[in-house]
Amino acid sequence: MNAYLPYLLCLILFCIGIYAVLSKKNIIKIILGVVIAEYAVNLFLVLVAYKAEGRAAIFSDTQVILPETMVDPLPHALVLTSIVIGLATTAFLIALAIRLYGKYGTFDITRMRELRG
């Protein structure tokens, strides 16, 4: 059970994010939902690379480090990329939220009803 707990918590975090996106009416909260879900996915990506007692994937002259004890470095590289992409999306969404506030004077998504059909 203990070994699965981090994954379970990660899933719960993801669900909280998706819940916020689906049910909240304030656009700032929706953006926060996207961000939370994104962090859950990034966390999961790091968890995939986790290895108990693992070492950084660097060989050393002074001590013996076996490749088997190293953590997989690739997901760490991927998660950096993913975080940067997330930053771009979040920045864009917040810029949109500011412009929307300027047009409507509210953050309430139910009162933005230009598009129908």
Next chain:
Amino acid sequence: MISESIIPLFVAIPLAGAFLIALFKRLKGFPDTLGVLATAGTFTLTILFFLKMEVGQRIVFNVGNWGGFQEVLGRIVGIQLVMDGLTVFMLIIINLVAFLVALYSINYMTKYTAKWQFFSLFLLMVAGMNGVLITGDLFNLFVFVEIASIASYALVAFGTEKRELEASFKYAVMGGVASLLILLGIIFLYSSTGTLNMADMAQAVAGSQRPAIMYMVFGLFLAGFGLKAAIVPFHAWLPDAHPSAPAPISAMLSGVLIKALGVYSIARVFYTIFGAPTEVRIILMTLGAISMGVGALVALRQWDMKRLLAYSSISQVGYIMLGLGIGTPLGIMGALFHLFNHSMFKSLLFLDSGAVEYATGTRNMKEMGGLSKKLPFTGGSTLAGAMSLAGIPPFAGFWSKLIIIIAAVQANHMKLAAWAVLMSIVTIAYILKVTRFAFLGTVRESFANIKEVPVLMRISLVVLALICIFGGLILIPDIRDSLLSPAVRVLSGMGGV
């Protein structure tokens, strides 16, 4: 023989163009010129590849020269860029449409203030789409999907009026969630196969009993890429986002973006990595059939010209999905050919709607009428696009729909074939609405003084209209064997990856 080191240029040229435009935005005429030149450059390169590549050839470029490690370690390290039949086929479509749209935008975008921002974002989007097509690495594909998506969110909001901002917000949130699902699927797949290279993954997945986790991956990819492709349960953003963008961008979004990010990615992931599992094909067929119906029926009651066309896109992507889902070589050929045709006629129709808006200032078809007399080029090209969309022989759209329907009959899906025929009749109904209300009839007094659009816009319209009329010629065996068949062979598992 062609050098593999040219492949990265498909991303590098538009990317460099985007930054140079931002850098030299104050030079008069520079953004337009560079926008057109960059897309013309990538299109020329595509043609070069098309002419020089042998049938069935697969060219691989190792980014950062990591290729040498492959011999030492016995596995692929680093990102590979891969060029095969399907890639070349898709690159031709995207770069052709991008070039014509760039040409069209020179005049059209003068009514907006920040032209350089438009061209900069436009080239970023093209870079993203080209990247999706040429990459052989799954995570890299995700990164390029995001580049293209984020550029398109910004382009949808380009008008910065209430409507555009709202549509863009909806699109960005749904697109953001879709990206998360795709990334989650990639993580699962990586953790179970231990590689990100698509060809390697295909080998790791093939053969052995399929682990249960793969069904989770199927679901995540179907939802994620389905959202990008706007298949029906995931289509809600498209009818808002596509009409809100400026007309050239609507043409890019409907014409090529949903195909590069959605349809192509679905085809790559499910057909080359997983070898077209039956469950997924059934889901694709079902969703395709539903998309066809919903898109076409809702399009019938639209009065906003661009909104009608957007719903029509959902319906036509349904046809492509149906063809892919059938999964026989003929079905896939129909799907790819319809993809080609849809890119051409839907870009054309959106550009036409832009031309009408440019000349008259409205998109509501109730306010139009008799425009053919005033705008002969726009009217004529709309007619060509409409006939191709409706599937009237000998226009290109007829042949692709015919192939899909024949493939459905051959694969014993009689009900789906009948449904496809029925929906193409509905298609005729809604597209006749456009030609009838907008272009035929008497001219309104308020439109007595409108003028035909400028020459550069006309060139784009006429070229696309000619492709719509003569597109059926692709089926001539010589052209088919060099253009369409290699792409089909990649997806149907004969040769290629």
